Amino acid sequence: MASTRKPTFKPANDTAKGAARPSTDPDPRSNAAPGDVISAERIVEPGQVPGRKGAGSKLAAAKAAAARKPKTGRPPAGQSAPDDNVIAFPEPKRHRTRRYILWTAAVTTAVVAAIIAGAVFSPALAVRAITVDGTKLLTVDAVQEALAPMEGKPLPQVTEQDVNDLLKPLVQVRSATIEARPPSELLVHVEERVPVALLKQGDSFVMVDVDGVQLGATADQSAVALPLIDAGAGAGNTQLFKAIAAVLDTLPADVLARMSAASAASPDAVELKLVDGKTVVWGNAEDRELKAKALEALLKMPADPKVPVNVYDVSVPRHPFTK
Secondary structure (H helix, E strand, C coil), X not given: CCCCEEEEEECCCHHHHCCCCCCCCCCHHHHCCCCCEEEEEECCCCCCCCCCCCHHHHHHHHHHHHHHCCCCCCCCCCCCCCHHHCCCCCCXXXXXXXXHHHHXXXXXXXXXXXXXXHHHXXXXXXXXXXXXXXXXCCCHHHHHHHXXXXXXXXXXXXXXXXXHXXXXXXXXXXXXXXXXXXXXXXXXXXXXXXXXXXXXXCCEEEEXXXXXXXXXXXXXXXXXXXXXXXXXXXXXXXXXXXXXXXXXXXXXXXHHCCEEEEEECCCCXXXXXXXXXXXXXXXXXXCHHHHHHHHHHHHCCCCCCCCCCCEEECCCCCCCEEC
């Protein structure tokens, strides 16, 4: 094996004897001056293992290749990986879909809110016409006059509560519902109180409903097809009036129109008078609906001249009779 040692010549004492002169003798050892030292030094290449031929160069080449190879592992603690080593993964499809849905919902909500705000406050939808139906006791003009403050107000801002509050002074109105007809019409459906009897007050007759609310007056009793309640019972005894009014409120309209008077000695002894003078024995306020149906059936029975009827008794509605 060839030696890698390179002979070098070092003077023993440079200051004392000066620099050594080169020798022309092929064997330097034969002409070495006394005190001169010849030393050999081995030069080892980086990565080379001494004593093995070619091992150092192979190890160095392997280390160089390893240094050139890109590292794909995680960087040491405290260090960030270079941008060249970051792998970008595509966003999952479900994330893109969810973002698109949220964005679409937000835009739609904003557009709808803008449309609603425009409709609620737009003067183009202001009330300019008020149409009224369902009135019998009241005139349409009276209702429209009471609802005059609604004119000019946007239709979406008009509520049934507002309309009913304006109609409270009109006692004939029980309730009202509304219907918006864009761009500017407000339709009001009025439900009036139903008069069930007349009360004699001085020279006039006052119409009252089942709650005793006075709905109007007339000087001619025959002009209104309602029974007359005894003034003493109606005015002085609220319990009797409620019992009579409850009975009259149960009767069908065609049967009620045939009544001329109603009275009661007590809440359990209500009696009705027909326009032809016949009497209806009603009794108490129990089973009112059944009694009303029984009376309606008795009144529809054909008259028999041989057996005249003066009394219709429905106090026991499952066993009504005439006499």
